[in-house]
Amino acid sequence: MQLEQVPMKILVAMKQVPESGSPFRIDASGRWIDEADLNYTLNESDAYALEQALQLKGLHGGEVVALSVGPDRVQAVLRDALAKGADRALHVRCAEEPGRDALGTARLLAAAIRPESPDLVLSGLQSEDVGHGQTGVLLAELLGLPHASLILQVEKSATGLSVKRELEEGWLQMIEMPIPAVLAIQSGGSKLRYANLMGIKRAKTKEMRVIEAGELGVDLAPAVVLDHVSATHKQKSTQFLQGTPTQAAAELVHKLKFEARVL
């Protein structure tokens, strides 16, 4: 059988993050935000990673396994992945721990992935909350697999994969690589699907396996510690124009012409 036709087992690492419009207040410890009144959602680029996995499964068959690390609330993004078409889910359960660094999280994920021996591991490029943007690259390193990051498109080829990588300033590049491999997926490469009612119903019968992080025997001593968080200090002092839209607009245009002299 040609390699193009061999079905793949694909693991997708996904993160649940606070909704971007949420009010972020620094908590009493000063080390993280108050999580009490936050709504959570799936990290955007992880949604594209899942979409890529589901498309590959649609074309070549195989299995898609959704994976997430965190407290019980992260099961919401895993259930959503199951509803969209993932076959099963792995939840690496642990407390939300601001003291754990990106390498620690990647070690937990890698420990959960290793016994699955997947053909392909996908992650989103970067999380919208902490934004280290390293999970994919670190998973490849820890699993001893080749990787590519900033990937917009994935196709199977005679020797493995042919992926489209985004470069800076509008340039792109194709990369040929063997499988198994790890890819960090950039947002925007494909159109996202939504879960339909049938999918949501089916998701309830799919496997959601919980793995206790403590049982993975992973060294979580951080190399980097988030000491505290603070309000971002403004780089410029913004003049806010008040009043009705008409008043504010008129004053702004006046200032642009006579103060900033850019009209």
Added chain:
Amino acid sequence: MSTVWVVLEERAGRIAPLSWEALAAGRQLSKLTGLSLNAVLIGAETATLAGELSNQSLQRVVRIEHPLLTPYTSDGFALALEQFFRSADPRYVVFPHTYQVRDYAPALAARMSQMLLGDVVEICPAASEGDSPTFVRQLLQGRLSGHYRHTGDGPCFLSVQAGAFRAPESQAGACATADTFPPILEAAQIRTRPGQPFRASAQTVDLASAERIVSIGRGIHDAANIPLVQELASVLDAELAASRPICDSGWLPPDRQVGSSGQSVAPKLYVALGISGAIQHQVGMKASRCIVAVNKDPEAPIFEIADYGIVGDLFEVVPALTEAVKSIKM
């Protein structure tokens, strides 16, 4: 020997602009810690790049050269730099936060049991003597700042955000001549095969040369609302641009995208409408001379770099602006 090393990147045969900013960050670290400043060049052939460093007052310049290091691959760079840094014993390794660095530096750091502190915007002096400097990165898309300490038992790897550190003028003082470090690499160790870079579509708009830009973000809600903004752009004699989600949705062509994955612009006037101001967008436009932001969220990060702001509904503000510009022109 405990030192500061800066890894410089090449673009179009020269040291890339952002790499000069990384060098400035390295120099700041060197001054804060009293450790010497050194630079690394990496590629198949780096002699010309080394020439650009002759007036930078560096203790050492090392050229890591091997035919397998051009074109760039993550495997090649991580292997070669790991071999070098295991022998050089650095205290700090500073990178520019480029797409390329993001692709290999986390793996390089992990090999030395460290974690790359990516996208650093500020280096702060140690709180008390004997402590190490702290590093600031943006969290939650720029809404808060995170202050980080390196606690690992080994070198501290960091990459610096575009525009956060001022690129250096030439420094008085001669530079040691560059020596070369030949890494041991074999073709079989390079597992990926990169193709030639290409552009997705012909570049039909040169936003970089526009004097005025009106730019839209998610706040525009629907492609059907774009004519409203187009009208404002027309009366301002401005080019229309957008943040990434708008181009991803196909509402505007990709050559109108501003940000790290689109074009970098620095017009006289940049009007950001319904753009929250994620870091990836800011790096592409914050050099603009005058920035105007209209957003319904008073805490949107775009206001941190705006000269003028209106907190309000862009569907009310934009028509009012169009009228105001028309009336001032008459």
